Amino acid sequence: MRAINIRPGRGTALVLGLLPFAALAVAYLAGSALRLAENPSDKLLPALTTLAASIDLLAFTPDRRTGDYLLWADTAASLTRLAWGLGIAASLALVLGLLAGVLPVMRALLAPFVAFVSMVPPLALLPILFIVMGLGETSKIALIVIGITPILIRDLMLTATALPREMIVKAETLSASSWLIALRVVLPQVMPRLIDSLRLQIGPAFLFLIAAEAISSDAGLGYRIFLVRRYLAMEVIFPYVAWITLLAVLLDLALSSLRRRMFPWAEVGR
Amino acid sequence: MTALSISHLWKEYGDQIVLEDVSIDIGPRSFVALVGPSGCGKTTFLRLLLGQETPSRGRILIDGQPLPPEPGPDRGVVYQRYSVFPHLTVLGNVMLGPEMRASRFLGRRFGAARRALADEARAMLAEVGLAGSEQKYPAQLSGGMQQRLALAQALMMRPRVLLLDEPFGALDPGIRADIHALMRRLWNEVPMTVVMVTHDLREAFTLASRVVVFERPRDRPEERDRYGARLSRDIVIWPPRLAGRTTPYDTDRMPGRDDPTPDAAAAGTTRQAEGRTHASSPQP
Known part of the structure; x- marks a missing residue:
């Protein structure tokens, strides 16, 4: 039988999916045990007990100086910035993407500029943002917005212009104005794509967030990682990286289920 | 009184001439089928009627008024896809x-x-x-x-005019026969003029009251850009097929079908029975 025709059953698929995770865990444990056997004060791959103690200290013990639970305080600070960034970017992209997608005049006005701006490396703008907007929250949120909005706009514009011309003409014969075509024909059909697009931009959004927090902040997941880096505190960095990853995955799943719930019609054709 | 009056219509894209001097008057409540080989401008002609494109020369009148330059609610449309x-x-x-x-x-x-x-x-x-x-x-x-x-x-x-762009082209024959019966009934009952593009001659002669053929009189490869399509034939179905009446040749039963479904089922509604009684009663 050809390899392309061998399909795993549900159980097999689950086991196969878990296999790389298990391999990673085993590799870590083995590496850690080997290094610690050689040098008990090795910091690079801490043992599970060290990690657990560190997680307990970070997540379930109040900080001695501030009285906060560090992990939760950092998470709240970072997620607030991320939510503002993603929210502003999505709203801007929706308005501009729709305008450019529906009106040829707006497309002529915006498309070249957005294409140009989307090529600016956002991290290169970070010093400018810090100088102009100060070291507070604004500049960090601005970096996320600048980083992901142009791509969202271009994606929405492409989705809107890719709608069949027949559909737009049909709406015109149903007495729709330009506004009503945007509101009742184009907007509902680009919304699922906006959510998918946002899902793809969660990774870059975290990248910009952590970059901004690494340089100047007093709380946040990125701030903590870069703070303890000086002490080679891998027992803090590893749990934080895992936690950030988990947050991103959960955000992705939440957006995906939101899309399924809000736009059931988009699932029918899949 | 004509529903659509098209006089000396030309459509050019740059140097390429698609339609050449097309003139035709379409009466109210008629059912016109546009047929012709692929790429002969049938769909372009329909888009001009729709207002989706503007003619290079010539004019189109709808109920005596110039056609608005963009699609509107007085002209409905059904495409083969994305409708x-x-x-x-x-x-x-x-x-x-x-x-x-x-x-x-x-x-x-x-x-x-x-x-x-x-x-x-x-x-x-x-x-x-x-x-x-x-x-x-x-x-x-x-x-x-x-x-x-x-x-x-x-x-x-x-709509005063219903424009159909190969609407039934992608359907299989049985389904198509059913929807033909529906289309004929709608045309009989709803006060509208129908213009349909089709490449299926049988469909054209089954449904339409008039069949109009688009053809390029000069179709050699080197001529194709500079000579557009014209109306080459204009066939009025005989005996005349008039909206709301039937000719002896009209039947919703498709000849050659193995299992002719009852008329009511063919049209997919129960109103078919009334329609037929009305149609078979003597005309004043």
Whole structure:
């Protein structure tokens, strides 16, 4: 039988999916045990007990100086910035993407500029943002917005212009104005794509967030990682990286289920 | 009085001439089928009637008035694909036009107005044989049902002219026969003029009251750009097929079908029975 025709059953698929995770865990444990056997004060791959103690200290013990639970305080600070960034970017992209997608005049006005701006490396703008907007929250949120909005706009514009011309003409014969075509024909059909697009931009959004927090902040997941880096505190960095990853995955799943719930019609054709 | 009057119509794209000096008068309530080889400008002609494109020369009058330069609610359209909106339910699709016409800002109606409109939409859906599918999305319907939905959606606007661009081209023969019966009945009952592009001659002669042939008189490869298509034949069906009446040759039973379904089932509604009694009664 050809390899392309061998399909795993549900159980097999689950086991196969878990296999790389298990391999990673085993590799870590083995590496850690080997290094610690050689040098008990090795910091690079801490043992599970060290990690657990560190997680307990970070997540379930109040900080001695501030009285906060560090992990939760950092998470709240970072997620607030991320939510503002993603929210502003999505709203801007929706308005501009729709305008450019529906009106040829707006497309002529915006498309070249957005294409140009989307090529600016956002991290290169970070010093400018810090100088102009100060070291507070604004500049960090601005970096996320600048980083992901142009791509969202271009994606929405492409989705809107890719709608069949027949559909737009049909709406015109149903007495729709330009506004009503945007509101009742184009907007509902680009919304699922906006959510998918946002899902793809969660990774870059975290990248910009952590970059901004690494340089100047007093709380946040990125701030903590870069703070303890000086002490080679891998027992803090590893749990934080895992936690950030988990947050991103959960955000992705939440957006995906939101899309399924809000736009059931988009699932029918899949 | 003519519904559509087209005189000396030319359509050029840059150097390429697509339609050349096309003149035709289309009477009210007629059913005109446009046929011809592929790439001869039938669809371009239909787009000109729709207002989706503007003629290079010549003019189009609708009920004596110049055609508006963009599509509008007086001309309905059904395409072979993409005629219905995938994000709306069947009922939502049919209600969309009247909703947008009545509510210019939100494009939605609420309360009693909405309920009245929904009832009207349900009646229209029953008319085209889609009763019971109101809450489905178009992607859950078969191709034939999607085209029925597209017809219902267009007819809700009570267009003076209905333009059909190979609407039944992608359907298999059995389904096509059913929808032909529906199309004929709608044309008989709804006061509208129908212009249909088709490449199926049999379909043209089954449905239309008049068959118009587009052809390029000069079709050698080196001539193709500089000479467009003209009307080469204009065939009025004999005996005349008039909206609301039948000729002895009209039958909804498709000859050659192995299992002719009963007429009522063919049209997909129970109203067929009334339609036939009316049609077979002697004309004044």
